[in-house]
Amino acid sequence: MINEVVVPKNAEFASFRWWERGIIYQIYPRSFMDSNGDGIGDLSGIRSKLDYLQWLGVDAIWISPIYPSPMADFGYDVSNYTDIDPIFGTLAEFAALLADVHARDIKLLLDYVPNHTSDHHPWFVESRSSRRSAKRDWYIWRDPAPDGGPPNNWRANFGGGAWEWDERTGQYYYHAFLKEQPDLNWRNPEVQRAMLDVLRFWLERGVDGFRVDVMHHLAKDTEFRDNPANADFKPGMSPYRELLATYTADLPEVQEIVAMMRGVVEEYDDRMLVGEIYLPVERLMAYYGASGKGAHLPFNFQLIRLPWKAEEIAAAVERYEALLPSYAWPNWVLGNHDKSRIATRAGPAQAGVAAMLLLTLRGTPTMYYGDEIGMRDVPIPIDRVQDPFEKNVPGLGLGRDPVRTPMQWSAGHGAGFTRGVPWLPLGVDYATNNVALLKDNPKSILSLYHRLIELRRSELALSVGEYAPLPAGEDLIAYMRNAGERRLLIVLNFGSQERRFNISELEAQASLLLSTYLDREHEKLGAELELRSDEGVIVELR
Ligand code: NOJ
Numbered sequence: 001m002i003n004e005v006v007v008p009k010n011a012e013f014a015s016f017r018w019w020e021r022g023i024i025y026q027i028y029p030r031s032f033m034d035s036n037g038d039g040i041g042d043l044s045g046i047r048s049k050l051d052y053l054q055w056l057g058v059d060a061i062w063i064s065p066i067y068p069s070p071m072a073d074f075g076y077d078v079s080n081y082t083d084i085d086p087i088f089g090t091l092a093e094f095a096a097l098l099a100d101v102h103a104r105d106i107k108l109l110l111d112y113v114p115n116h117t118s119d120h121h122p123w124f125v126e127s128r129s130s131r132r133s134a135k136r137d138w139y140i141w142r143d144p145a146p147d148g149g150p151p152n153n154w155r156a157n158f159g160g161g162a163w164e165w166d167e168r169t170g171q172y173y174y175h176a177f178l179k180e181q182p183d184l185n186w187r188n189p190e191v192q193r194a195m196l197d198v199l200r201f202w203l204e205r206g207v208d209g210f211r212v213d214v215m216h217h218l219a220k221d222t223e224f225r226d227n228p229a230n231a232d233f234k235p236g237m238s239p240y241r242e243l244l245a246t247y248t249a250d251l252p253e254v255q256e257i258v259a260m261m262r263g264v265v266e267e268y269d270d271r272m273l274v275g276e277i278y279l280p281v282e283r284l285m286a287y288y289g290a291s292g293k294g295a296h297l298p299f300n301f302q303l304i305r306l307p308w309k310a311e312e313i314a315a316a317v318e319r320y321e322a323l324l325p326s327y328a329w330p331n332w333v334l335g336n337h338d339k340s341r342i343a344t345r346a347g348p349a350q351a352g353v354a355a356m357l358l359l360t361l362r363g364t365p366t367m368y369y370g371d372e373i374g375m376r377d378v379p380i381p382i383d384r385v386q387d388p389f390e391k392n393v394p395g396l397g398l399g400r401d402p403v404r405t406p407m408q409w410s411a412g413h414g415a416g417f418t419r420g421v422p423w424l425p426l427g428v429d430y431a432t433n434n435v436a437l438l439k440d441n442p443k444s445i446l447s448l449y450h451r452l453i454e455l456r457r458s459e460l461a462l463s464v465g466e467y468a469p470l471p472a473g474e475d476l477i478a479y480m481r482n483a484g485e486r487r488l489l490i491v492l493n494f495g496s497q498e499r500r501f502n503i504s505e506l507e508a509q510a511s512l513l514l515s516t517y518l519d520r521e522h523e524k525l526g527a528e529l530e531l532r533s534d535e536g537v538i539v540e541l542r
Contacts, residue, residue: 008457013464016464020464021059022107023364023365023453023456024062025060026064026366026367026368027063029043029066029075033046033407033417034420035047040087040418042089043094047100050101050106054104058106058453060107060109061108062366064337066110066111067080067082067083069085069118071087072178073158073177073181073388076213077181078113079122098206109207110202111211111213112211113213115213116182117181119180123135123184127182128173131170139184140173140174141172142224143170150162150163151172152226156175157176157177157238158389164179164182178392187253192260203268203271209272209273211299212273212275213276215277215287216249216277218253218257218258219251219253219254220247227244229244255290258289272297275287278301288328292325299366300363302320303342304334304335304339308354310492313477314477317361321362330363330364331363332361334354334371335368335371340402341371341375343376344402348374348376349534351445355371356516360452362467376427376429377403380401385399387404401424406424408435409435410435414426415427443517448516459486462488462538472491475493475495477492478492480541488541489503489540489541490536490538491529493532493533493535493536498531499530503527504527510525510542512537512539
């Protein structure tokens with residue numbers, strides 16, 4: 001049974017754009033649902049799970065890359081931007097998926113990978129064929145340093161130097177990630193035209209926007225100066241971080257490129273851009289663009305990057321809110337395909353608190369598939385490692401396979417994900433932690449996500465209301481979300497001890513709307529709100 005979509009009937013709500021009031025759900029396509037038994041998820045698989053996504057109540061899905069790719073970086077090495085990899089399906093299957101998604105009033109975002117192509121992309125094949133190739137300047141080629149070595153000290157994100165020697169033409173090319181991912185030269189107008197046309201290709205087909213891969217990397221120093229040492233580097237960190245990315249990321253020219261992308265998206269109605277940007281929040285703000293003509297949402301990764309401590313998170317939320325320019329809409333991300341899952345980072349007991357935080361903060365929430373059933377990082381035996389990051393820089397815990405394991409749909413064969421052999425191992429807990437079982441359990445994390453989303457969709461205060469922080473004691477975060485007369489109080493206990501929160505000062509009658517334990521609805525509250533360990537609550541004040 002599909003629930004009716006709950007939308008607050010209020011004119012104010014309608015004045016917000018879908019990407020402001022909605023919830024984004026990230027699908028890692030290799031691991032969501034496999035329809036053909038090859039052990040790898042595909043578009044038809046996603047299509048078969050739209051009932052579930054509609055039941056869950058998300059407003060938009062973002063699908064990580066599905067384009068033809070040699071899969072050196074599992075799709076982030078694109079060899080053709082305007083087709084679908086046969087592993088995932090066909091353009092016709094994509095059209096069918098998009099039509100079904102739209103029929104459910106859900107939006108679809110694609111992943112746009114503008115910084116680099118695959119080394120198999122015909123552009124790069126041509127570029128590397130000769131120094132006189134018409135596409136030579138589409139990539140970043142440099143002569144060796146006087147000693148014959150690489151032109152400078154730039155490093156690759158996935159280990160080793162960023163320059164790859166090309167024997168045939170006697171020059172190095174630059175790659176910010178794998179050597180199989182040569183960086184495009186966005187200073188070249190032909191590259192700009194070709195890559196902006198890629199956006200148009202998909203916009204014409206009806207996609208609602210893009211998540212833009214490593215947006216801050218798009219321009220590099222024209223003088224190719226050495227990057228300086230990072231004084232904060234400590235052993236155990238990724239070797240890439242030994243240097244600061246001063247001359248390889250977040251250059252002022254990036255903003256011009258972002259503005260071009262925004263210009264293209266604005267040729268169409270109601271479409272949007274989300275930028276993947278790992279920068280301090282102060283710098284993140286620039287990506288909204290001067291006067292808001294940059295990315296609609298520069299991803300805010302603070303909930304992923306900060307230690308799971310009430311004080312630090314509360315301070316970060318306030319700081320972020322204070323830094324936002326007047327035209328900027330906030331957003332929050334709890335997980336993605338590159339970082340440890342929330343139920344592992346914060347611990348399973350805090351997963352519900354994290355869900356409540358994500359879905360009650362002001363700003364567009366982005367959820368990562370499987371977090372709604374409390375999936376955890378899955379340890380990967382060495383002989384099953386797939387991620388090139390782990391292969392290049394082993395043993396530091398940088399590998400991303402643990403967070404990309406198959407969605408756990410049921411206790412059946414292959415966790416209901418595949419009838420074949422899954423490309424990554426299944427979580428050992430799949431027999432008890434799966435959609436089928438948790439959906440039927442009214443106290444499960446999945447039921448909590450469902451309730452929270454339902455509430456967010458029906459409460460203007462939660463989706464688009466104002467945010468006001470409140471002082472709170474140890475281990476607690478408290479804030480109000482208000483819309484007109486409607487006042488909702490959120491209090492979250494990040495600790496494993498019981499805590500109290502004084503509500504008498506709020507001078508209102510308080511009744512509990514939702515607890516992360518899913519057992520206190522409609523409870524009338526006195527002067528003190530009692531919170532159990534790891535409990536979060538939403539309280540209605542009248
Ligand atoms: C960021 C993506 O999220 C990650 O998965 C990918 O490996 C790199 N960009 C390179 O495209």
